[in-house]
Amino acid sequence: MTTAGPALWLHQSAIINLNHPGHYLHWGIIQISLANLVVILVMVAVFLAALFLRFPGHGGRS
Amino acid sequence: MTAPPVKPEPRSWTALVRGRAVAALPPDKLLPDTQPVYVASWIYVFGVLTIAALLAVLASGGILALEGPAWYHTSVVGHFANSLHLWSVELFFFFMVVHLWGKFFMAAWRGKRALTWITGALAFVGSVGTAFTGYLVQTNFDSQWISTQAKDGLNSVGFGAWFNVMNTGQMLLWHVLLLPLVLGVLVVLHVLLVRRHGVVPPFDAGDGSAANEAIDAVASR
Numbered sequence: 001m002t003t004a005g006p007a008l009w010l011h012q013s014a015i016i017n018l019n020h021p022g023h024y025l026h027w028g029i030i031q032i033s034l035a036n037l038v039v040i041l042v043m044v045a046v047f048l049a050a051l052f053l054r055f056p057g058h059g060g061r062s
Numbered sequence: 063m064t065a066p067p068v069k070p071e072p073r074s075w076t077a078l079v080r081g082r083a084v085a086a087l088p089p090d091k092l093l094p095d096t097q098p099v100y101v102a103s104w105i106y107v108f109g110v111l112t113i114a115a116l117l118a119v120l121a122s123g124g125i126l127a128l129e130g131p132a133w134y135h136t137s138v139v140g141h142f143a144n145s146l147h148l149w150s151v152e153l154f155f156f157f158m159v160v161h162l163w164g165k166f167f168m169a170a171w172r173g174k175r176a177l178t179w180i181t182g183a184l185a186f187v188g189s190v191g192t193a194f195t196g197y198l199v200q201t202n203f204d205s206q207w208i209s210t211q212a213k214d215g216l217n218s219v220g221f222g223a224w225f226n227v228m229n230t231g232q233m234l235l236w237h238v239l240l241l242p243l244v245l246g247v248l249v250v251l252h253v254l255l256v257r258r259h260g261v262v263p264p265f266d267a268g269d270g271s272a273a274n275e276a277i278d279a280v281a282s283r
Contacts, residue, residue: 047105047164055103
């Protein structure tokens with residue numbers, strides 16, 4: 001197998017094609033990649049879910 | 063004539079260390095099987111998720127170290143192991159940041175837990191440093207670009223003479239030995255301190271001492 005083989009295989013089989021420059025958002029002096037913004041928003045969503053979702057078996061322990 | 067059995071010297075350093083260790087962390091406190099009721103919340107899960115992700119980081123990193131760059135750059139299985147390392151690190155930071163937010167808004171340094179908070183903060187900073195050196199040892203164009211950008215910043219603050227980001231060998235040793243060693247010690251200390259002082263309670267449950275005393279009482283029955 002050549003060295004290009006696996007890389008080519010990975011690019012063709014990836015769910016999201018990442019083989020291009022990233023997308024960036026600009027707001028005044030603030031610049032952030034779309035990927036990083038998505039990760040931060042997901043972290044905030046998971047944090048809020050952890051605060052408000054009921055834990056299984058809640059109240060069963062002392 | 064046989065010599066009388068030698069009794070352990072009560073003031074020997076081993077006896078002193080053992081006594082202090084058992085007093086600080088008795089077995090039922092080190093590996094408890096009960097927790098206060100307020101721990102039944104998803105926000106308390108992210109500490110152990112962070113540790114689980116860290117174990118995945120160490121395991122996948124160990125595989126990469128065994129096989130080397132010529133393997134993980136060129137084979138399908140090597141790419142998979144490389145991706146396991148990347149994504150376990152992503153999850154590690156994801157869980158650690160949510161854990162940090164949760165503990166910050168609980169003021170987790172309450173109830174003599176300042177050292178727990180400090181070791182956690184240091185582990186976070188150490189993790190960032192370990193991740194940065196990881197970017198530098200990918201042995202690809204990305205690591206070349208990052209190292210040439212980072213050297214200017216480090217040179218400007220006077221670190222470049224002994225922490226040379228363009229020295230791949232030095233960065234590799236920082237990434238696979240020195241920083242994981244420091245991080246490992248910090249994480250173990252952090253977990254032991256959590257076991258010693260108990261998990262931090264919500265604000266309306268006081269400082270947690272009453273809950274911990276109740277657990278101690280149950281454990282001692």
